[in-house]
Amino acid sequence: MKDYVILAVMLISLPLLYIVILQWQKPYFEFEQNRNRKFFRTVPEIVTVFFSECAVLKIWYEYHADLLDGYLFGLLYTALVIMTIICMTDLWERIVPNRILLILLLFGFLETGFQGVKDIDVLIKMLPSMILGFLFCLISFGLVYLFSRGSLGSGDVKLSLLLGLILTGEYVVGTVFYGCLISALFSVFQLLRKKLTRKDEIPFVPFLYIGLIITYFVG
Numbered sequence: 001m002k003d004y005v006i007l008a009v010m011l012i013s014l015p016l017l018y019i020v021i022l023q024w025q026k027p028y029f030e031f032e033q034n035r036n037r038k039f040f041r042t043v044p045e046i047v048t049v050f051f052s053e054c055a056v057l058k059i060w061y062e063y064h065a066d067l068l069d070g071y072l073f074g075l076l077y078t079a080l081v082i083m084t085i086i087c088m089t090d091l092w093e094r095i096v097p098n099r100i101l102l103i104l105l106l107f108g109f110l111e112t113g114f115q116g117v118k119d120i121d122v123l124i125k126m127l128p129s130m131i132l133g134f135l136f137c138l139i140s141f142g143l144v145y146l147f148s149r150g151s152l153g154s155g156d157v158k159l160s161l162l163l164g165l166i167l168t169g170e171y172v173v174g175t176v177f178y179g180c181l182i183s184a185l186f187s188v189f190q191l192l193r194k195k196l197t198r199k200d201e202i203p204f205v206p207f208l209y210i211g212l213i214i215t216y217f218v219g
Helices: 002-028 043-063 067-093 098-118 120-147 154-192 205-218
Strands: none
Touching: 002 043, 002 067, 002 098, 043 067, 043 205, 067 098, 067 120, 067 154, 067 205, 098 120, 098 154, 120 154, 154 205
């Protein structure tokens, strides 16, 4: 019974955290329409939060059972909440807010510190995968940033590095792979329809979010 109470809290907390953090970020938006935006009034927003809730169910049933997986569930949940929020800020404003990245960093440190106090052996088991995830994102996104001539923003790079640590190598590789694949397919499709040109930029985080959701479901 206790486990289902925790699940219910997680499901309820996700949209609440979404609203609270975005409300906190609103005054810093560039466009007035976004500063005055009402929540859950658009289809992309509703669909994004819906799939995030579905992903919570999936990772909870898979990872909540034991100590190691319970810690991983906490990290995956944190990444999911923040990615849900940044997905929308990137769609609305083409930005990855540093303020929200700091929240992801803070919660990641708190969860890791708590786990270290609770059971250091569990944390030690997770460290190699976290380091590999960070290095994967550092190399892949770092190289793309250097050679993309500004098409990949620094915010995307910072987000990827945090995801590499928090999602660990087990999940971040799939997230990046699916995100890049869907982004490429979308870009080609839009180019063929002449809705985009080679000089146009598209927000990358929504595709990274889709990659995250796919990875959560397929492993």
